[in-house]
Amino acid sequence: MDKPLGPVRADVRCVLPDSAFLGEGPHWLTAERKLLWVDILAPAIHVSDPATGKSTSVRMPELVSAVVPRVRGGYVAAMQTGFKAVDLTTGASTMLASPEADRPGNRFNDGKCDRRGRFWAGTLAIDATPDAGSLYRFDADGRVHLMDTGFHVSNGLGWSPDDRRFYFTDSARRTIYVYDFDLESGAIADRRVFAEIPEGHGVPDGMAVDSEGFVWVAQWDGWCVVRHDPDGKVDRVVNLPVPRPTSCAFGGPDMTTLYVTSARIRLSAAQLADSPLSGSVFAIETGVRGLPETAFAG
Template sequence: MQVRQVLSADTKLGEGVLWDTARQIVWFVDIKRNRLWHYDPATGSNTHSEAPAQIGWAIPAENGLLLCGLKDGLYTFDPETEVFDKIGPVPGEPATNRLNDACTDPWGRVWFGSMDDSEQNASGKFYVYDQGDIRAAGPSGITITNGPAVNAQGDRIYFTDTTAQKIMVADLTAAGVGEARPFADTGALFPDAYPDGPVVDAEDHVWTGLYLGSQVARFTPDGKLDQTIEMPARDITKMAFGGVDLRTAYVTSAIKNMGAADMAEYPQAGSLFAFDAPVAGFDQARAKL
């Protein structure tokens, strides 16, 4: 499958890529440079806004705003004024943690994870933001959280424990989330790589970036490896489905752990990539504030 570089963004830690259907643009972040990027595939135009702290994710919300997860809590972002307004901190989160990845479910709730910023301590947990209410929901005691990712029907949610090289799944309803159970042991398949941001396609298959793995991988609904796609960067972080027909896969990457020899081998690392996906994604709900 032909993978193309669509934006040379030089992201130190590119993450949180998603498609904004209303604006027909791609949003993604560079966590370590405190940047919120947007890219317009129709024109190629792109720019970034400076966040007041490390920014893990930004999700289209009500009233034309974006809901964002920063190191010190949740914010709204107005794309017209480029102003970040703090909603508040995540209760109980230590100052040494930051927020890392997120998604919405069909009810407009936002599911997100926290993690130790030094990537050493198992202080990370998962939360749900439900129209102003923030509560812990899902696994905890994780060093590097990734996801969550919710399927189109809203009855399954996936949680990634990156350091442990495993993806978990739980049942989801309008009332809440069930107990997480094993979904895929990526360490057995890719012993030298780590599962990063997951996303679900319209056929209920789960895709994940492989950090240190130079690939994205697709898993069947029962957790079996279905296919892999080679990427022109080593540290692949997150994938999202976009474009008019939601069949363009956009992929972020990172360079923060790469030396000069690594960059020589992967000169496009840190870029936003795209390829024509074999299946479509689905339009995710806007966050309800």
């Protein structure tokens, strides 16, 4: 987990100083101009204003890994036990679907909505049992579909601008996969490797896809965010002042700011002294427009 060569860029700013154990799931709320994000392990949902650095937070009763707004109002979260409706005023939650009720040792991890408002999220074993994770699609009609299975650590996901590709990450295998995607049906097919991350370069975590079809990936233990071209090749590396960036999302007034969450979990006192901003949220001015997030249609 040595620092990469090269300085942290001048266009990287800490906009939300925090000490999140496992910051994750950034989602830009366009109308409010605020960032929705979570701390998985000290379970809480945050709504933050990067312009002022102020946040409102609500504690959750169980692990929470991703939250999206609902078209009808309110929010839906991927939580330890399933997809739940959540009230960010009271912290109350209501189960909507629990596809792994028979697997109490699993939890949901990263998730987001496709352009039709279907909520996709993957699972993993809390004790890190290999191949125990699966990928699910939660539709507006309340039905859940098992889309693929056999993953070790389900993680970052996203879609190409033309909605013909779906990306999904297995962090434990250091691999980002790409599938053919059908927007109308929500089907995926022909899983293949998009990018494999070599040892010593961090672990691929959460991602965001920009309007040019390039894929930005937070590199856990890599001190950076990497931009891959549509063929999977590395196009750009942006160094960060923290070792464990976890995920990223485009936002800001013109959708060119990449917000990056981070973690401080399992860092030693010496490592934290070297990276005191671990657990904070950073902003990278990319010069590239991102794609707006989609709310859950149900």
